[in-house]
Amino acid sequence: xxxxxxxxxxxxxxxxxxxxxxxxxxxxxxxxxxxxxxxxxxxxxxxxxxxxxxxxxxxxxxxxxxxxxxxxxxxxxxxxxxxxxxxxxxxxxxxxxxxxxxxxxxxxxxxxxxxxxxxxxxxxxxxxxxxxxxxxxxxxxxxxxxxxxxxxxxxxxxxxxxxxxxxxxxxxxxxxxxxxxxxxxxxxxxxxxxxxxxxxxxxxxxxxxxxxxxxxxxxxxxxxxxxxxxxxxxxxxxxxxxxxxxxxxxxxxxxxxxxxxxxxxxxxxxxxxxxxxxxxxxxxxxxxxxxxxxxxxxxxxxxxxxxxxxxxxxxxxxxxxxxxxxxxxxxxxxxxxxxxxxxxxxxxxxxxxxxxxxxxxxxxxxxxxxxxxxxxxxxxxxxxxxxxxxxxxxxxxxxxxxxxxxxxxxxxxxxxxxxxxxxxxxxxxxxx
Numbered sequence: 001x002x003x004x005x006x007x008x009x010x011x012x013x014x015x016x017x018x019x020x021x022x023x024x025x026x027x028x029x030x031x032x033x034x035x036x037x038x039x040x041x042x043x044x045x046x047x048x049x050x051x052x053x054x055x056x057x058x059x060x061x062x063x064x065x066x067x068x069x070x071x072x073x074x075x076x077x078x079x080x081x082x083x084x085x086x087x088x089x090x091x092x093x094x095x096x097x098x099x100x101x102x103x104x105x106x107x108x109x110x111x112x113x114x115x116x117x118x119x120x121x122x123x124x125x126x127x128x129x130x131x132x133x134x135x136x137x138x139x140x141x142x143x144x145x146x147x148x149x150x151x152x153x154x155x156x157x158x159x160x161x162x163x164x165x166x167x168x169x170x171x172x173x174x175x176x177x178x179x180x181x182x183x184x185x186x187x188x189x190x191x192x193x194x195x196x197x198x199x200x201x202x203x204x205x206x207x208x209x210x211x212x213x214x215x216x217x218x219x220x221x222x223x224x225x226x227x228x229x230x231x232x233x234x235x236x237x238x239x240x241x242x243x244x245x246x247x248x249x250x251x252x253x254x255x256x257x258x259x260x261x262x263x264x265x266x267x268x269x270x271x272x273x274x275x276x277x278x279x280x281x282x283x284x285x286x287x288x289x290x291x292x293x294x295x296x297x298x299x300x301x302x303x304x305x306x307x308x309x310x311x312x313x314x315x316x317x318x319x320x321x322x323x324x325x326x327x328x329x330x331x332x333x334x335x336x337x338x339x340x341x342x343x344x345x346x347x348x349x350x351x352x353x354x355x356x357x358x359x360x361x362x363x364x365x366x367x368x369x370x371x372x373x374x375x376x377x378x379x380x381x382x383x384x385x386x387x388x389x390x391x392x393x394x395x396x397x398x399x400x401x402x403x404x405x406x407x408x409x410x411x412x413x414x415x416x417x418x419x420x421x422x423x424x425x426x427x428x429x430x431x432x
Contacts, residue, residue, distance in 0.1 A: 001314050002027040004058065005041070006078065007048050007069030008034045010341075010373035010391040011299035015067055016041050017371065018306040018313050026314060031057065035382055036372025048073050055081045065090060065318050068266075071147055074295050075101035079266075090317040091266040092295050096257060099268070100295040103145050103183050109260075110290060113252035117290040118186035126170040130163050132184055138162075141185040143292075144169050146178030151348060153224055153292075155187065188289050190275025191427060193234040194301050197250045197270065198316065200325035201263040204250045208308050208332055209237040210301040211427065216348060218423045225348045226388055229424035231338040231399060232304040235431055236274050245270070245288060253293070265320055269294035269301075303371050303391045304337040338402040339393040340410050340424050341373070345417025347387035352417070357382040357389070359412040368409025369393040384415055399428055 003026050005016050013036040019026050020040050031054055033043035046053040049072050058066060066082055068074055068091035077094040091097075098105045110117045119136075122145070123129035133140060142165040144152030152175050156162035162184075169179035196207040210232035216222035237245075249270055257264045271291040297305075306313070311331035319325045344351035360382060363370050371393065374386015390413060394405025403425050410420055 001064040001318070002029075002062070003314060004029045004031060004044070004054075004061075004063045004066045005033075005037070005069060006031050006054060006066065006073060008032050009069070009299055010371040010388065011297050011302040012069040013037050013371040013373070014302045014306050014391070015069060015297065017369070018309065022312050022314055024312065024314065029061075029063070034372045035375040035377040036370070038377070049076060051076055051078045051081050054078060055085060058082055058087045059085055064088065065314065065321065067091070067317060069296060071097065071100050071294065071296050075147060088318060088321045090321045092264050093262070095260075095262045096264040096266075097295040099253070099257075099264075099293040101147055103143050103292065104181060106293050107183065109253060109256050113256035115249050115252055115290055116287060118188050120183045120185040122181055122183055123166075124170065124181050126166050129166045129170065129182060129184060133159060133162050136184060136186060139187040141183075141187050142166060142169070143183040143185060144175045144179035145181040145183060146175070148175040148178045149226065151224055151226070152178060188273040188275050188291065190273045191236045192291065193237050193272050193274060194230075194298055195237070195245055195250075195270045195272060196297060196301065196305060197246070197268045198320050198325060198330065199250070199254060199264055199266060199268050200320040200323045201258075201265050202254070202323065203325050204246055204254060204268070205325060205327055205330045206242055206246055206250070207305050207330065208232050209234045209242075210298070210304050211236070211425075212298065212301055213421060213424060218421050219426075223348055225343075227298075227300045228341045228343070228421045229339055230300045230304045231336070231403065231425040231428060232301070232308055233336065235428050237272075241288060245272070249288070249290060265323070266295065267297050269296065269298050299373075300339050300341055300391050303339040303369075303393050307337050307369060307393060307395055308333050308335060335395045335397065336399045336402045337393055337395050338399065338406045338425055339371075339391045340406045340420050341388050342390040342392060342410060342413055342418050342420045343388050344374075344384055344386070345419060351387050353383070353385050355384040355415040355417070357384060357413065357415045359414055362412035363392060363409035366405065366408045366412060367394070368405055369395075370409065370413075389415070389418070399425055
């Protein structure tokens with residue numbers, strides 16, 4: 001198959017790598033790709049958000065499938081534009097991508113579908129938002145309504161932190177139009193996990209569970225980032241929970257979207273909280289609540305979930321795009337996986353670029369998979385070009401083996417002011 005992967009991060013490198021592992025010898029392209037994808041595919045000099053440019057390339061080159069990685073082109077309507085030209089695409093149309101592009105819309109869909117989630121209110125006026133804080137208690141969650149590159153969520157421990165977050169978004173315009181509305185949301189106490197569901201408009205097949213590490217520092221301290229590491233499976237999600245997650249969360253959302261005239265195809269990513277307290281829908285015992293939905297593969301979850309998949313990955317995505325997905329399309333291997341993000345000093349704030357990277361071959365020689373998140377190769381050497389630079393993944397018969405292999409790979413890599421969390425999968429280990 002001739003396949004175009006849209007995007008330039010670690011997620012897209014992992015997708016491209018996984019496609020390269022299929023028995024079929026695919027012809028792979030990435031737009032725009034990165035220095036890592038260039039090693040296994042042909043990079044195309046078109047930005048992911050350039051809808052017209054990608055459509056022009058697809059019309060001229062006639063790929064069998066386009067896989068859209070990031071959320072921004074989905075929200076911009078890339079899938080709609082490609083489908084109008086008869087191109088098969090793995091990813092939701094713009095109306096479906098609003099499940100990520102508008103937290104307000106996602107909350108409305110969840111409530112209509114009776115999906116368990118925390119209570120929330122939407123505000124444009126900062127004074128009204130602050131006045132509502134007292135009814136939520138502390139901690140409280142403040143969310144920008146639109147896309148904010150994974151950084152538009154503040155878990156405020158104090159009233160002053162909550163008010164500052166409201167001012168940042170509604171007064172200071174910290175996230176631009178994405179923060180023109182904010183949600184004040186009930187804080188759900190528990191353990192987070194991620195479920196990626198492959199969806200064909202009617203059916204959904206769950207991929208292996210995973211857990212992301214959003215905070216910048218060990219012990220889940222500091223500000224939220226785009227993700228500092230992940231592991232799969234997440235033991236907080238038991239096998240007994242999975243049918244309930246599919247039947248009470250994923251499928252009701254798909255059906256509610258269908259009622260609204262939206263056929264959702266691609267990945268529906270549920271960020272979940274397993275909590276004994278529950279949210280709007282209370283039950284005895286533990287309850288799984290939805291924290292948020294994303295409309296694409298997660299990052300860095302993709303870097304641990306996809307290496308665990310066997311079978312023909314391209315065929316599975318094509319079947320989802322064509323509306324004929326089956327359980328047999330997804331094959332899960334027994335190995336467990338963990339990935340560690342190596343980041344630039346200063347991230348998630350200001351950071352410098354262009355730092356020479358060494359040790360990539362040595363990390364691979366250890367057996368680790370190295371996915372490029374923010375790198376460039378202006379000449380013979382790889383250099384940093386982003387805040388999250390590399391995602392180093394280990395596979396093992398046990399989670400400890402996977403984590404140890406990932407850190408062995410990280411130990412071989414160096415660049416100026418590189419840093420990483422040293423406690424990936426700590427919640428899983430705390431359980432044992």
